[in-house]
Amino acid sequence: MAMSTDSVPALPDLSHLPHVVIIGGGFGGIAVAKGLAKKDVRVTIVDQHNFHTFSPLLYQVATAQLEPAEVAYPIRTIFGKSMNVNVRHAKVRGVDHARNVIHLENGKEMAYDHLVIATGASASYFGIPGASTYAMPLYSLADARKLRNRLLLALEEADAAAEESPMSLNFVIVGGGPTGVETSGALSELIRTVIRRDGLRIDPSRMRVLLVDMAPRLLTPFPEKASSYALKELEHMGVEIEFGRSVVEVEEHAIRFADGERLQVAAVIWAAGVTAGGSIADSLGGAPGPGGRVRVNTDLRLLESENIWAVGDAAAVPSGEGMFCPQLAPVAMQTGRHCAAQILRVENNEPTKPFTYKNKGIMATIGRHRAVATLPRGPVISGFLGWLAWLGLHLWYLVGFRNRLRVMMNWTWRYFDWPSGPRIIVADAETAD
Numbered sequence: 333m334a335m336s337t338d339s340v341p342a343l344p345d346l347s348h349l350p351h352v353v354i355i356g357g358g359f360g361g362i363a364v365a366k367g368l369a370k371k372d373v374r375v376t377i378v379d380q381h382n383f384h385t386f387s388p389l390l391y392q393v394a395t396a397q398l399e400p401a402e403v404a405y406p407i408r409t410i411f412g413k414s415m416n417v418n419v420r421h422a423k424v425r426g427v428d429h430a431r432n433v434i435h436l437e438n439g440k441e442m443a444y445d446h447l448v449i450a451t452g453a454s455a456s457y458f459g460i461p462g463a464s465t466y467a468m469p470l471y472s473l474a475d476a477r478k479l480r481n482r483l484l485l486a487l488e489e490a491d492a493a494a495e496e497s498p499m500s501l502n503f504v505i506v507g508g509g510p511t512g513v514e515t516s517g518a519l520s521e522l523i524r525t526v527i528r529r530d531g532l533r534i535d536p537s538r539m540r541v542l543l544v545d546m547a548p549r550l551l552t553p554f555p556e557k558a559s560s561y562a563l564k565e566l567e568h569m570g571v572e573i574e575f576g577r578s579v580v581e582v583e584e585h586a587i588r589f590a591d592g593e594r595l596q597v598a599a600v601i602w603a604a605g606v607t608a609g610g611s612i613a614d615s616l617g618g619a620p621g622p623g624g625r626v627r628v629n630t631d632l633r634l635l636e637s638e639n640i641w642a643v644g645d646a647a648a649v650p651s652g653e654g655m656f657c658p659q660l661a662p663v664a665m666q667t668g669r670h671c672a673a674q675i676l677r678v679e680n681n682e683p684t685k686p687f688t689y690k691n692k693g694i695m696a697t698i699g700r701h702r703a704v705a706t707l708p709r710g711p712v713i714s715g716f717l718g719w720l721a722w723l724g725l726h727l728w729y730l731v732g733f734r735n736r737l738r739v740m741m742n743w744t745w746r747y748f749d750w751p752s753g754p755r756i757i758v759a760d761a762e763t764a765d
């Protein structure tokens with residue numbers, strides 16, 4: 333029987349309105365679309381995933397504290413009530429700026445009047461042999477799920493070998509920025525939990541969580557005080573930290589350092605840096621900016637373009653002489669909002685305005701009840717207070733009331749009963765996929 337369409341309102345014909353195509357439904361792309369919702373433009377968000385990912389909590393998915401669905405939200409649901417915002421689930425292959433069309437991976441084209449590049453960034457392997465094949469990045473929900481499977485499978489393997497020949501497991505995290513710090517702390521807690529709570533027969537002295545960085549301190553964008561605090565707390569949690577170490581090769585089960593050491597590993601987690609380079613940036617022409625980012629003017633339009641804009645991690649947004657905004661969620665949201673306002677100004681024949689970043693500070697968690705937060709004018713909040721600030725902010729920005737509620741309930745539950753996380757291996761035992 334055909335479905336009744338009685339209650340479905342007819343979609344209005346908006347084809348006469350200027351078409352704004354946004355590539356990417358991350359923090360930046362969503363902010364652009366929100367700024368254009370219910371305005372006199374037609375918007376299409378094109379994303380390779382049908383959901384928005386809350387990346388700051390991916391490490392909690394990877395270390396079995398949150399479920400994937402708790403940090404993702406369908407893009408269509410965000411704009412369900414905005415008749416002028418549509419979503420296309422597709423991967424974009426390139427841009428033909430001379431013809432004002434984008435090419436989708438399925439061979440189709442989509443025409444635009446304004447194009448917004450909001451494609452974010454991905455892991456940068458700096459050409460280190462084997463890194464892109466064997467190291468595990470943490471940049472998408474699929475990465476987080478895969479890493480969780482790998483970690484849990486390695487622990488199961490160690491348990492199975494316990495009686496005959498006890499195994500040693502080395503987990504190496506490359507990069508001491510916020511992602512490396514958060515992941516290593518959470519991983520160390522996961523290992524202690526499976527031993528204490530799940531009865532895995534693993535000798536804790538054979539489990540190593542090693543965080544390596546070429547830099548001389550952790551969390552380099554933070555003040556020294558925050559770095560020392562993070563170092564002290566992570567060491568207290570059993571994470572080994574080695575500075576000044578550079579990786580020269582990653583193999584399937586080993587990592588090699590510049591000093592010649594070759595270490596057998598259960599997993600190498602890659603948190604060493606990001607790049608925005610790739611097919612879309614390349615098809616735009618022009619010299620790429622720092623980290624492969626697209627160079628934009630202060631109004632966020634591409635250099636020498638009237639109708640192509642870039643926001644968030646994909647954009648090299650000027651913040652002073654030779655300086656650029658950091659690749660952070662608040663920058664993506666603020667550039668997204670600004671970009672939407674400028675597109676409307678152009679459509680109204682008004683001059684555009686320059687973007688200025690309002691620094692909201694940065695923060696990182698260390699374990700489950702500690703965090704460091706650096707406020708815009710310098711003061712550092714650390715410990716439990718910092719963690720409360722981190723908690724409040726992340727809940728506030730998490731998309732969707734249901735997700736907020738579920739995450740808040742989970743965090744509260746685990747505050748009192750930490751070991752209750754979803755330690756489920758949803759994978760083929762051989763491939764971990």
Ligand SMILES: Cc1cc2nc3c(=O)[nH]c(=O)nc-3n(C[C@H](O)[C@H](O)[C@H](O)COP(=O)(O)OP(=O)(O)OC[C@H]3O[C@@H](n4cnc5c(N)ncnc54)[C@H](O)[C@@H]3O)c2cc1C
Nearest residue numbers: 356358359360379380387388424452644645659660661664
């Ligand atoms: C693990 C991790 C932890 C982080 N923690 C923090 C934090 O604590 N605080 C903070 O401020 N920032 C944090 N960040 C950085 C923050 O997530 C980014 O700055 C922010 O996501 C950038 O937003 P964006 O919209 O530019 O890109 P993204 O949010 O990455 O979104 C890009 C979107 O583009 C889509 N896309 C890409 N290429 C294509 C294509 N070819 N075709 C179709 N779609 C495409 C992707 O699917 C994605 O949905 C973290 C990042 C990671 C990875």
